[in-house]
Amino acid sequence: xxxxxxxFWSWFIASITIVGIAxxxxxxxxxxxxxxxxxxxxxxxxVWDEDLYEMNNPLPRWWMGLFIITCVFGxxxxxxxxxxxxxxxxxxxxxxxxxxxxxxxLNASIAPIYARFDGMSVxxxxxxxxxxxxxxxxxxxxxxxxxxxxxxxxKGFPNLTDNDWLWGGEPENIHATITDGRMxxxxxxxxxxxxxxxxxxxAQYVLSLSGSPHDSVQAALGKDKFLICAACHxxxxxxxxxxxxxxxxxxxxxxxxxxxxIIDMITHGKTNIMPPQKDFLTEAQINVLTAxxxxxxxxxxxxxxxxxx
Numbered sequence: 070x071x072x073x074x075x076x077f078w079s080w081f082i083a084s085i086t087i088v089g090i091a092x093x094x095x096x097x098x099x100x101x102x103x104x105x106x107x108x109x110x111x112x113x114x115x116v117w118d119e120d121l122y123e124m125n126n127p128l129p130r131w132w133m134g135l136f137i138i139t140c141v142f143g144x145x146x147x148x149x150x151x152x153x154x155x156x157x158x159x160x161x162x163x164x165x166x167x168x169x170x171x172x173x174x175l176n177a178s179i180a181p182i183y184a185r186f187d188g189m190s191v192x193x194x195x196x197x198x199x200x201x202x203x204x205x206x207x208x209x210x211x212x213x214x215x216x217x218x219x220x221x222x223x224k225g226f227p228n229l230t231d232n233d234w235l236w237g238g239e240p241e242n243i244h245a246t247i248t249d250g251r252m253x254x255x256x257x258x259x260x261x262x263x264x265x266x267x268x269x270x271x272a273q274y275v276l277s278l279s280g281s282p283h284d285s286v287q288a289a290l291g292k293d294k295f296l297i298c299a300a301c302h303x304x305x306x307x308x309x310x311x312x313x314x315x316x317x318x319x320x321x322x323x324x325x326x327x328x329x330x331i332i333d334m335i336t337h338g339k340t341n342i343m344p345p346q347k348d349f350l351t352e353a354q355i356n357v358l359t360a361x362x363x364x365x366x367x368x369x370x371x372x373x374x375x376x377x378x
Contacts (some may be wrong), residue, residue, distance in 0.1 A: 079154030086153055094140050097133065176351055183353035191240035194360030195367070204361025207354055211346060212362075220365050225324055225341065230365045233321045237310045238366060244359040250345030253313040257338035262294050271295060272331040278306040278318045281326075 108114060108125075115123040150158040157163070186200055194200040209218060215226045222228040232238060235253060236246055262268050270291030275298075276283035295306070301314040308316035315323060324330060324339055346355065 076155070079156075081154070083154035083156065086147065090140055090143055094137070097136055101128070101133070180351075180353075183351070183357070186353060186357060189356075191244070191356070191360045191363055194357055195364035197360075200357050201361055201364065204357045204364075207350070207358045208361055211350065211358065220362075227323060228321070229362055231321070232366050233316065233319060234310065234366075235308075235313045235315055235323075238363070240359055240363050242310070243362050244355065246343060247350075247355050247358055247362070248345060248347045251313060251341075251343040253339075253341040253343075255334055255339040257336060258297050259336040261297050262335060267291070267294055268332055268335050269328070271298075271335060272328045275306070275317055275331050276328060279320050281320065283328075 110122075111125050112122045113125050117123075147153050148158070149160045150162050152158070182203070186194060186197070189197070189200075194204075208220065212220070212229075216222050216229055217226070220229040227233075227235060234242070236242055236251055259268050262271055270287045271294040272291070273283045273287035274289075274291035274295055277285070277288040298306075298317075301312050302308050302317055303314075306317040308314045315321075322330065323341075324334060346358075350358065
């Protein structure tokens with residue numbers, strides 16, 4: 070009910086609920102007092118299919134009792150729990166509190182499993198078979214929906230198995246990304262670049278930075294326009310991990326390859342969001358997941374060397 074700008078709908082729903090319960094009790098009271106004149110054979114005179122007679126018997130007391138109990142229970146339930154508009158109930162129950170309690174209970178039950186990893190560095194966790202097995206399950210449950218079960222990503226979702234990192238591939242960078250999330254913004258800059266021809270020339274220059282097939286004449290014309298892009302990607306096009314600006318000198322294209330894809334980025338821009346996981350994972354889980362992700366782009370010999378094994 071908090072989505073509404075006034076209390077009208079809260080009162081409206083609460084009134085309908087209360088009137089509905091009161092109406093049920095009133096209907097029961099009226100029908101209980103109403104007397105139907107019966108014939109000598111205790112029928113009402115209504116007959117169906119020639120031999121089905123409606124008897125003039127009162128409602129069973131047990132049925133009336135259950136009906137009354139149901140209404141009373143409903144009133145008590147609405148007094149204790151949310152249901153009457155914006156009234157939260159005397160017990161203060163909410164689905165959020167219930168969810169948080171379930172999460173706390175689950176985290177308490179798995180805490181002994183993660184206690185073994187307390188104090189271990191990311192590189193040590195990356196070399197620990199048990200930590201890696203747990204990290205893999207965390208990755209499948211938390212990250213695979215976007216990055217794929219093999220962590221190789223797809224268009225718009227980074228590959229986590231190479232060493233091309235938008236925000237840095239060191240353990241502390243990965244930990245920060247998982248914990249607080251990231252928002253990468255490529256602003257539309259076509260108007261600042263100039264005409265449509267200028268945008269196409271700039272796209273060819275961007276292709277030239279990575280040694281990709283390009284039109285050298287157009288690339289030369291677009292070089293000066295790259296000054297607009299250099300603010301984020303650097304004058305050499307190697308990107309800036311502090312801003313999440315990708316390296317344009319390699320052949321890794323997150324949002325599609327070719328002149329048309331680059332023109333689309335220049336014209337329309339792009340916003341990529343990596344959601345934070347700190348509200349869903351404990352610190353111990355984030356540490357293990359960080360080690361697993363870090364290990365994806367570092368071969369086993371590097372991991373063992375880094376961990377001192």
